[in-house]
Amino acid sequence: SDVCSSDLKYSPRPNTVANKNFDDILSWDIKKSRNNRMLDVQNEISLINHKKMINQEFKILCDSTAKIDMSENADNGLISLRSKSAKTILTGRTEGDHIVHFEGSKDLIGKIVSVKIVQARQLSLSGILI
16 A cells, blocks of 8 residues: 555554455545534534533542633633643543543642532633532
């Protein structure tokens, strides 16, 4: 085959019917476009579902401090590294594995805390300890 492994969007699965019987006829651009459209739809769905969680309370397993700035004041909604002078933002997960960021003390790491969701993004939520 003339296709370099770096040109493949998806890894072929050995001994499968598709790998044995079908040529890879889609260009890299088409594969990339389809993947980007799929990710856009997934992000829309995630944001819709996350917005439904606003004002609800969840038990969160606090697992670490946030390494990125998830505050409402982050420049134009862009994610950036947290400054050392910033308040301590913790990261945890709901029972449904949703990522939640909230302000709190480092001694909460490893504990389950109650958090009220106040902001939704595509990939994570922000909340306040209650």
